[in-house]
Amino acid sequence: xxxxxxxxxxxxxxxxxxxxxRIQQAAAEKRVAVEWHPFLLGPIxxxxxxxxxxxxxxxxxxxxxxxxxxxLCAARDLPFQQPKNFPQNSLxxxxxxxxxxxxxxxxxxxxxxxxxxxxxxxxxxxxxxLAECLASSGVSQDVxxxxxxxxIKSALFEQVARAKALHIFGAPSFIAKDELFWGDxxxxxxxxxxxxx
Amino acid sequence: xxxxxxxxxxxxxxxxxxxxxRIQQAAAEKRVAVEWHPFLLGPIxxxxxxxxxxxxxxxxxxxxxxxxxxxLCAARDLPFQQPKNFPQNSLxxxxxxxxxxxxxxxxxxxxxxxxxxxxxxxxxxxxxxLAECLASSGVSQDVxxxxxxxxIKSALFEQVARAKALHIFGAPSFIAKDELFWGDxxxxxxxxxxxxx
Numbered sequence: 518x519x520x521x522x523x524x525x526x527x528x529x530x531x532x533x534x535x536x537x538x539r540i541q542q543a544a545a546e547k548r549v550a551v552e553w554h555p556f557l558l559g560p561i562x563x564x565x566x567x568x569x570x571x572x573x574x575x576x577x578x579x580x581x582x583x584x585x586x587x588x589l590c591a592a593r594d595l596p597f598q599q600p601k602n603f604p605q606n607s608l609x610x611x612x613x614x615x616x617x618x619x620x621x622x623x624x625x626x627x628x629x630x631x632x633x634x635x636x637x638x639x640x641x642x643x644x645x646x647l648a649e650c651l652a653s654s655g656v657s658q659d660v661x662x663x664x665x666x667x668x669i670k671s672a673l674f675e676q677v678a679r680a681k682a683l684h685i686f687g688a689p690s691f692i693a694k695d696e697l698f699w700g701d702x703x704x705x706x707x708x709x710x711x712x713x714x
Numbered sequence: 715x716x717x718x719x720x721x722x723x724x725x726x727x728x729x730x731x732x733x734x735x736r737i738q739q740a741a742a743e744k745r746v747a748v749e750w751h752p753f754l755l756g757p758i759x760x761x762x763x764x765x766x767x768x769x770x771x772x773x774x775x776x777x778x779x780x781x782x783x784x785x786l787c788a789a790r791d792l793p794f795q796q797p798k799n800f801p802q803n804s805l806x807x808x809x810x811x812x813x814x815x816x817x818x819x820x821x822x823x824x825x826x827x828x829x830x831x832x833x834x835x836x837x838x839x840x841x842x843x844l845a846e847c848l849a850s851s852g853v854s855q856d857v858x859x860x861x862x863x864x865x866i867k868s869a870l871f872e873q874v875a876r877a878k879a880l881h882i883f884g885a886p887s888f889i890a891k892d893e894l895f896w897g898d899x900x901x902x903x904x905x906x907x908x909x910x911x
Contacts, residue, residue: 581881585896684777684778703782
């Protein structure tokens with residue numbers, strides 16, 4: 518069994534886009550497996566007293582983040598568009614991702630959702646956009662039926678509780694053993710750490 | 715005249731320690747000159763509604779930062795100790811740094827102060843500690859006399875005003891042309907950008 522890195526992300530998180538697009542390949546190069554963990558930052562931010570993204574609450578930081586994303590995406594040849602609304606409602610996308618049992622299919626769907634949002638500027642709270650993401654990532658539309666099921670609702674609730682218990686305070690976050698790594702800037706360190714244990 | 719990168723730092727900033735200890739050499743390797751810009755984050759944080767370091771205001775983030783610093787310093791063979799008090803009062807250190815006219819001497823003093831604080835856990839609001847930093851970096855003790863002068867007080871005031879005008883919201887920050895780079899994680903990108911223009 519290969520060593521495993523947990524990748525925790527909120528679909529509304531800009532920097533998670535950067536990690537989502539490269540984690541599968543970067544981890545595979547070091548024989549590390551990826552666990553895809555969608556969660557919601559909203560309840561965690563709320564406990565910090567934030568009712569909005571810190572990038573909206575602190576305009577200088579937000580202004581910088583958009584420019585930083587623009588530069589980083591250009592350097593990585595990743596398409597980038599600032600969506601009209603930010604942060605987008607990521608609830609349905611997170612539920613759908615949890616409803617996809619296959620790790621590879623879930624990864625493909627995650628990449629499709631991030632690409633739709635930050636590559637093409639689409640609205641991922643729109644179920645039609647999510648249906649297209651399922652299709653483009655080769656996942657059956659059947660999972661749509663689970664989007665409102667008690668099982669999936671409670672699975673997402675559990676994810677948020679686990680994130681809090683793991684002391685996660687932002688996204689992307691990476692967990693291996695008891696080590697937390699925060700931010701796309703730490704993805705390579707996190708993979709190296711997993712590969713070394 | 716070589717291209718120049720502005721390095722903006724608050725002496726109380728942990729991640730600025732990482733940059734302070736490597737910027738001179740990393741920049742020189744790409745024929746980039748460094749301008750050392752001490753400033754104070756306090757007035758900038760106050761405008762964001764913070765009366766303390768965000769690492770104290772948001773405990774999960776603070777807990778992570780100390781572990782992250784520990785890992786990064788270990789990887790770079792940098793000594794690291796968490797000082798008893800955080801953040802330390804960086805006012806006198808910032809004034810002294812501004813009173814040192816020579817760029818090389820100022821850089822040496824900045825490294826000495828960061829090493830005293832985060833390498834040896836010393837209190838940089840203590841003038842005796844700062845006097846030792848002057849000595850170990852080969853700077854005349856005469857600059858101590860300027861620490862309370864109107865010129866130096868107003869020079870630091872000006873630095874904070876410039877930092878705000880440059881949309882700086884944290885430290886370390888790097889400025890070249892109209893580009894802002896934030897965080898030790900962006901130092902290499904900032905140097906490469908300067909070297910390319």
